[in-house]
Amino acid sequence: MGRYVVRRLLQMIPVFIGSTLLIFLMMYVLPGDPVRALMGDQAFDPAVVANIRKDLGLDLPLWQQYANYLGGLVQGDFGTEIVSQRPVADIIADAFPVTVRLTLFAFAFTVLVGVGLGIVAGLRPNTMQDRGLLALTLVLISMPSFVLGFLMQYLFAFQWQLIQPNVRDSENFGELLLPAIVLGSLSLAYVARLTRTSMAENLRADYMRTAVAKGLPKRRIVGVHLMRNSLIPVVTFLGTDIGNLMTGAIVTEGIFNVKGVGNAIFEALIRREGATVVGIASLIVLVYLATSLLVDLLYAVLDPRIRYA
Amino acid sequence: MSIIDKTDAVLEPESVGFEGPLLDVRDLHVEFHTRDGVAKAVNGVNYSVDAGETLAVLGESGSGKSVTAQAIMGILDMPPGRIPRGEIMFRGQDMLKMSEEQRRRIRGRKIAMIFQDALSSLNPVLSVGYQLGEMYRVHEGLSKKAAKAKAIEMMDRVKIPAAAARVNDYPHQFSGGMRQRIMIAMALALEPDLIIADEPTTALDVTVQAQVMDLLAELQREYQMGLILITHDLGVVADVADKIAVMYAGRIVERAPVHELYKNPGHPYTKGLLESIPRLDQKGQELYAIKGLPPNLTRIPGGCAFNPRCPMAQDVCRTDVPPLHPMTAPDGTELVGRASACHFWKETVNG
Numbered sequence: 178m179g180r181y182v183v184r185r186l187l188q189m190i191p192v193f194i195g196s197t198l199l200i201f202l203m204m205y206v207l208p209g210d211p212v213r214a215l216m217g218d219q220a221f222d223p224a225v226v227a228n229i230r231k232d233l234g235l236d237l238p239l240w241q242q243y244a245n246y247l248g249g250l251v252q253g254d255f256g257t258e259i260v261s262q263r264p265v266a267d268i269i270a271d272a273f274p275v276t277v278r279l280t281l282f283a284f285a286f287t288v289l290v291g292v293g294l295g296i297v298a299g300l301r302p303n304t305m306q307d308r309g310l311l312a313l314t315l316v317l318i319s320m321p322s323f324v325l326g327f328l329m330q331y332l333f334a335f336q337w338q339l340i341q342p343n344v345r346d347s348e349n350f351g352e353l354l355l356p357a358i359v360l361g362s363l364s365l366a367y368v369a370r371l372t373r374t375s376m377a378e379n380l381r382a383d384y385m386r387t388a389v390a391k392g393l394p395k396r397r398i399v400g401v402h403l404m405r406n407s408l409i410p411v412v413t414f415l416g417t418d419i420g421n422l423m424t425g426a427i428v429t430e431g432i433f434n435v436k437g438v439g440n441a442i443f444e445a446l447i448r449r450e451g452a453t454v455v456g457i458a459s460l461i462v463l464v465y466l467a468t469s470l471l472v473d474l475l476y477a478v479l480d481p482r483i484r485y486a
Numbered sequence: 487m488s489i490i491d492k493t494d495a496v497l498e499p500e501s502v503g504f505e506g507p508l509l510d511v512r513d514l515h516v517e518f519h520t521r522d523g524v525a526k527a528v529n530g531v532n533y534s535v536d537a538g539e540t541l542a543v544l545g546e547s548g549s550g551k552s553v554t555a556q557a558i559m560g561i562l563d564m565p566p567g568r569i570p571r572g573e574i575m576f577r578g579q580d581m582l583k584m585s586e587e588q589r590r591r592i593r594g595r596k597i598a599m600i601f602q603d604a605l606s607s608l609n610p611v612l613s614v615g616y617q618l619g620e621m622y623r624v625h626e627g628l629s630k631k632a633a634k635a636k637a638i639e640m641m642d643r644v645k646i647p648a649a650a651a652r653v654n655d656y657p658h659q660f661s662g663g664m665r666q667r668i669m670i671a672m673a674l675a676l677e678p679d680l681i682i683a684d685e686p687t688t689a690l691d692v693t694v695q696a697q698v699m700d701l702l703a704e705l706q707r708e709y710q711m712g713l714i715l716i717t718h719d720l721g722v723v724a725d726v727a728d729k730i731a732v733m734y735a736g737r738i739v740e741r742a743p744v745h746e747l748y749k750n751p752g753h754p755y756t757k758g759l760l761e762s763i764p765r766l767d768q769k770g771q772e773l774y775a776i777k778g779l780p781p782n783l784t785r786i787p788g789g790c791a792f793n794p795r796c797p798m799a800q801d802v803c804r805t806d807v808p809p810l811h812p813m814t815a816p817d818g819t820e821l822v823g824r825a826s827a828c829h830f831w832k833e834t835v836n837g
Contacts, residue, residue, distance in 0.1 A: 383606040389561045391672065392594030393624050405611045480611055481656040
């Protein structure tokens with residue numbers, strides 16, 4: 178197990194370098210120039226621009242720029258924004274907690290409601306409540322999150338005036354509720370369906386018949402024998418889903434004006450602040466890698482047939 | 487311990503002075519409502535088992551032998567299954583009239599079942615010690631620790647080597663034979679009065695089959711349990727069974743003490759089964775096979791259900807359902823425990 182974890186951690190290094198390089202290159206090929214943008218509409222001296230570029234190291238060959246960036250990153254330096262002169266680390270420190278809060282809120286909603294609905298439907302396959310769940314989740318899956326977001330915003334904020342349309346205080350969980358529901362709804366639909374199918378399938382398994390034949394009470398049959406088996410695929414899905422929720426938050430944050438990473442990355446893209454974009458994107462990559470490792474380890478805990486050497 | 491007290495309260499009052507057979511199945515019918523119509527899986531089965539006795543139920547796939555056992559255990563899927571008629575008397579009490587909770591307390595504790603495929607019948611994500619110990623924890627209210635100790639003891643009883651070391655292992659870490667021993671240990675854990683073994687050796691290889699059957703027979707003798715052995719393997723039956731019931735299309739077509747059935751079958755179907763066993767002394771000859779297929783249970787043939795496949799079928803077989811005739815010897819004396827549901831049982835026995 179320990180060796181497996183070490184191997185997985187080592188494998189993360191090339192993945193991390195590869196993904197940062199890719200994002201770095203993409204920023205480079207984007208048209209536009211942050212230093213030129215710095216000058217605005219006023220007349221400027223090309224020599225000044227060239228000087229600034231030289232100071233920032235933007236005149237170096239691409240590979241050297243990347244090496245410099247990576248060198249800084251290893252020492253914990255995410256770089257500095259060119260226009261605002263703010264360290265990228267500060268921007269991340271401002272935006273990340275907001276998105277993490279929103280993501281975790283949406284995640285909790287997904288787990289509780291999604292698994293709950295899945296159990297209710299899965300225990301009685303092909304009944305009204307099961308069909309109802311399938312229809313509801315189908316709607317959620319086929320509706321893009323921005324449609325759902327604007328719809329909810331329109332209904333709850335403008336029609337019924339129940340909530341504020343925008344999130345002003347990201348530490349207020351009441352205000353984060355609606356964005357979290359919108360963000361979690363797609364995953365919720367998948368989780369509910371996965372739970373439902375997995376339960377309905379395991380319900381017919383031979384070992385369930387054995388559990389009944391042993392004279393166990395119904396609560397124990399469902400709670401111990403059925404759930405342990407049925408939740409294995411759900412847990413694996415949920416793990417990889419944390420990363421999806423974080424990236425999905427970019428759209429939701431836009432709709433509800435949440436000042437999270439989505440907002441930050443969007444603004445940085447417009448201003449061609451390469452360091453910011455690469456920094457945030459790399460962090461999201463790290464979250465993905467970490468959660469997928471966690472899921473794989475959890476998988477072995479839940480299912481004894483899987484052992485890592 | 488309250489669970490045990492209640493269980494005894496449920497069972498004892500009538501069963502203390504009860505003298506009849508341990509289990510008595512009377513005129514049991516089971517049907518399944520499917521899209522293609524009603525499948526009549528069991529059509530009036532009668533059999534009984536005494537303490538310490540082994541009844542072998544023989545028949546092809548789809549003959550209703552497993553469904554009967556599941557009805558006794560109360561583990562039929564209902565719906566689509568339904569029991570329109572019949573009684574299942576356990577120590578004189580009809581289990582079909584009991585509440586679900588009363589039945590649950592009998593399951594595992596008084597009547598236990600061993601399934602065919604131990605790998606799929608054991609929960610893959612729980613250790614065998616946990617699954618075994620569950621019997622003691624649920625039915626006797628033992629602590630987790632005490633239950634584990636009992637589980638190790640039980641694994642020893644079924645001759646699993648190094649039981650204490652293996653108690654935390656999972657089903658997939660055991661060989662097929664060892665897994666089936668675990669199933670047996672689980673069934674025997676609470677020393678039930680009756681064990682139903684549904685093809686316990688079918689999934690095992692031949693050398694292991696004999697070991698598992700011997701173990702089962704030995705433990706049965708020791709605990710004086712009734713045993714219903716469901717199988718389609720005539721070889722397994724001969725060594726352990728006391729009496730045999732042969733089933734076809736949801737009915738018992740022949741009933742006999744074990745050795746008499748082999749010596750002198752009283753139904754053409756039984757005869758066909760016995761003749762389709764490969765024999766060394768008939769090497770080189772073509773092996774007999776019963777022609778045709780088992781009937782579709784939604785459309786069981788009229789008259790005797792076996793008539794389309796029977797070499798002796800006459801017109802009467804296509805119109806009249808033969809009752810289960812008690813058989814007599816040629817001189818008219820009754821043959822104890824023998825019966826055949828064939829219009830021509832006399833000709834079959836003597837021919």
